[in-house]
Amino acid sequence: MLKLTKKADYGLMALKYLAEHPETPALSAKDIADAYGIPAQLLAKILQLLTKSGLLRSHAGMNGGYALSRDAREISAYEVIHAIDGPFFITSCTKGAKSCDLTPSCTIKEPLARVNDTIAGVLRSISIYDLAERETPAGRAVAAQALVTLTL
Amino acid sequence: MLKLTKKADYGLMALKYLAEHPETPALSAKDIADAYGIPAQLLAKILQLLTKSGLLRSHAGMNGGYALSRDAREISAYEVIHAIDGPFFITSCTKGAKSCDLTPSCTIKEPLARVNDTIAGVLRSISIYDLAERETPAGRAVAAQALVTLTL
């Protein structure tokens, strides 16, 4: 159920890693994969997806690799998940295309759609920068605070 | 990815249906299944899970069936999901037991755990009663409003 895929998980890790190394012009998929123990070829494909979605900039050839295309603050977890796993839907009934065959009789469709939007909002309010928070040395310096209003 | 299972989906529908019929002493699994077109045997097992978790009260025999064990306002979506799909975790690394094998090197574990709690909070703030909101006839009468604070 409500679980991130490992691909999205890996994608977030990779972006965080890139956010933590802003000095380097580019990091290869293998570099990042080795840093965490992620299967390299799999990570490569994930990074390709992120590139295709415009979150990363890639560069082939020696000393090539990937770099963030924007500031880490401007990349939300929602975008990452969307880029890797496709459209974000809590339910099986995507409003656009084919859905679960009992959409007509279903009465919780609309309420759940609002829940969906709420959770999407939470995800949207989280940036890669937030994840990359460096070692809050003194105590527990709260970094980001977002207010989400749930409206049913 | 972040998607409700159909079981949880069905479970919510069923509870909503029960909440909408407080007068009847009990509704059978078949009654509810027929009302929506849900596979009856599957719904039956779902209702059994909800009963085992104490959200429903069951009664065997003729004219038996299920009834809410508490007021619809006191049953949260979180409880339903938890009862049907088990512990709620966004990531594959449950803090309790065996997890994804790269937990040691992983650096987004803690931040994601907080995201997990936030989403769980959202789900906890939604009750069956909220879903069962009867026809907001005039315009769009906002029913419930919950405030969730996201703290990374």
Place this chain on the structure above:
DNA sequence: CAGTATACGACCGTTTCTGTCCGCGTTTCA
């Protein structure tokens, strides 16, 4: 040119999800 890197698609084993079946215990009612 040789070496390093991304790009892209095919493929496959595993797990999870969805749904069905069957036999059993319980309650009601004729």
Place this chain on the structure above:
DNA sequence: TGAAACGCGGACAGAAACGGTCGTATACTG
């Protein structure tokens, strides 16, 4: 006293999603 209506529980099978690998083509560097 028995049949019917119902919940309970496990086993199981088909389908889909996931996680991961491989091979090959392409692009860039020096």
